[in-house]
Amino acid sequence: MNNDKGLGTRTIPVTVDKSHLVTIGEKLYTEKSSFVRELVNNAFDADATEVYVEITNDSVVIRDNGSGMNESGLEQYFTIGSTLKKSSDISQKFGRKRIGEFGIGKFAALAACTRFEIETQRGDFRAQLSFDKEKWALDKDWNLNMNVLAPQTDGTGTTITLFKPKITLIPGKIRHYLSERTPIHALNFSVFVNDERVSDGILTGTHIEVAQATPHGEIAGMIIVVPEGKKLEHHGVAVHVKGVLIRREIFGLSLVHRIGATRITGRIHADFLPVTSSRDDFLRDSDEFIAFEGVMKKEIDRALRTIREEGHRKADIEASRVLRDALQKIGKAMRRHKGIFSETQVPMGHHGKDMDGMDDDTSKEGEGYEVSKAQFLPSGSEIDPALKDMFTKDGKNIRRGRGILGAKSVVRNLTIAGMEIAVRMEHLGDQDESIISGGVIYINLDHPLYQTYRGKDDILAIHLARVITKELTLHAGIVNAADAFALQSELLTDALREKKRK
Numbered sequence: 001m002n003n004d005k006g007l008g009t010r011t012i013p014v015t016v017d018k019s020h021l022v023t024i025g026e027k028l029y030t031e032k033s034s035f036v037r038e039l040v041n042n043a044f045d046a047d048a049t050e051v052y053v054e055i056t057n058d059s060v061v062i063r064d065n066g067s068g069m070n071e072s073g074l075e076q077y078f079t080i081g082s083t084l085k086k087s088s089d090i091s092q093k094f095g096r097k098r099i100g101e102f103g104i105g106k107f108a109a110l111a112a113c114t115r116f117e118i119e120t121q122r123g124d125f126r127a128q129l130s131f132d133k134e135k136w137a138l139d140k141d142w143n144l145n146m147n148v149l150a151p152q153t154d155g156t157g158t159t160i161t162l163f164k165p166k167i168t169l170i171p172g173k174i175r176h177y178l179s180e181r182t183p184i185h186a187l188n189f190s191v192f193v194n195d196e197r198v199s200d201g202i203l204t205g206t207h208i209e210v211a212q213a214t215p216h217g218e219i220a221g222m223i224i225v226v227p228e229g230k231k232l233e234h235h236g237v238a239v240h241v242k243g244v245l246i247r248r249e250i251f252g253l254s255l256v257h258r259i260g261a262t263r264i265t266g267r268i269h270a271d272f273l274p275v276t277s278s279r280d281d282f283l284r285d286s287d288e289f290i291a292f293e294g295v296m297k298k299e300i301d302r303a304l305r306t307i308r309e310e311g312h313r314k315a316d317i318e319a320s321r322v323l324r325d326a327l328q329k330i331g332k333a334m335r336r337h338k339g340i341f342s343e344t345q346v347p348m349g350h351h352g353k354d355m356d357g358m359d360d361d362t363s364k365e366g367e368g369y370e371v372s373k374a375q376f377l378p379s380g381s382e383i384d385p386a387l388k389d390m391f392t393k394d395g396k397n398i399r400r401g402r403g404i405l406g407a408k409s410v411v412r413n414l415t416i417a418g419m420e421i422a423v424r425m426e427h428l429g430d431q432d433e434s435i436i437s438g439g440v441i442y443i444n445l446d447h448p449l450y451q452t453y454r455g456k457d458d459i460l461a462i463h464l465a466r467v468i469t470k471e472l473t474l475h476a477g478i479v480n481a482a483d484a485f486a487l488q489s490e491l492l493t494d495a496l497r498e499k500k501r502k
Helices: 024-028 034-045 071-077 105-111 133-138 171-181 287-335 385-391 448-453 457-474 481-501
Strands: 050-055 059-064 115-122 125-132 146-149 157-163 190-193 206-214 217-225 237-241 244-249 264-269 369-371 375-378 408-416 419-426 434-437 440-444
Touching (some): 034 157, 050 171, 206 264, 217 287, 287 369, 287 408, 287 419, 287 457, 287 481, 419 457, 434 457, 440 457, 448 457
Antiparallel strands (some): 050 059, 059 157, 115 157, 237 244, 369 408, 375 408, 408 419
16 A cells, blocks of 8 residues: 655646657658649638649648638648647638648648748738748747738739759649549549649449448449559549548459459549548548448449450450451361261350341352351350260269359351351360260360460451361261371361452
8 A cells, every 4th residue: 555645736738749749740741742732722621723833843832712711720731730620620711621631731831841921811811931941940039930911912822842852753643643543523623733624533433332321421423444554543442531632542353363353443522531631541441431442342342343354345256356267267178078078067056146246247149158156145055965074063063163254155056068066155164175976076175275366357257167077077977087087187288378369
């Protein structure tokens, strides 16, 4: 038990070294150009309609026509960690949702220069104030000198000048930076960099609208799936809070392993999300962000399904096209070898339905053979029962490889000299390259060779021609293997020679 008696109460000062305080900007704002963002957003909060950023070798000037500051406003401006914007988060003139929360954005400028100057006017009050980081850190006085000036007509607004910046700012890059990190789409608000207006580029592609409610607020915006092959400068979806980009998110996507992940971008607004004081990340353990992330993961899955469906359709078209080309080559070769399959009739397979816009063929009746239009069937449907039993278990396909594109099977028929050959391209796993079943030649879309040649139509057509001529000669009733091989070689040689004669 402690029996010590109190001998009185005293106070001790809590001292903050100014040399530490003035480095807030350097520590808090790791992105050197963030001071431009913060000052432009301060102008938005002050109901400015226009902000001009002027960049030269010797200075950076940010000038706005907002409400400006009076003397008490300047005092508030230099109050560290002011809660004014939190207590008054709607602007007076335009009713804007204010972006700033912590009252420390001006210290971002200290990461770029050692001295900046503020000139501001509200009504009849106009003043100029200079902040020199090095002098202020050494001075024992915590006050700043303010010069009161004669007011100007229509001079309302604020101009902040940074002298001799320590970093190089490129106007074009700053323009792009501000297009993402300031609310340039807000009504009555424009930003200019060296007299050129800041605007964002419109990406082409599939636009997927997002409009979801959460217990904390609305999520709205657009996810964009850009065309295949287009290179994105930044991956991920830009998440904005109060019109300002906080960061890009991929929401758990693996850009390496998920097909189409690198094609997803867009812009999402979620004003209810809490952000860090440096405004470059979210408070990720908050209920708001957890709810937001759950919604966005579902939206990203929807975008990935769109990409996969697009890939399926493209793969189906490619399969249809190369099968036509292969059959045309074979038809031309067989035209010069009439009668070689006189004892063999390959019956027609089941037909599907034409899919508009997926075929550009047509028949070659004038050349002594005919290739039918492509017919498309759901993969695995209407195939020979014996074949189906080989590749299914409990009604499920057990051989199709993961990540294989193409959702349909493609059927075409080659008619020549009274004989009809039915060829069907089907997903059959990654083993056999072709099979004949029920009188139909099945070519395996999942075979590694087919997948290797995908996107190279000429080579893929040659691969199909080889597979089809192989199956034809194997089932032509030729007993001697050498004779069968010679026949296939002759047919394939003629089919490929035809291309060179064009």
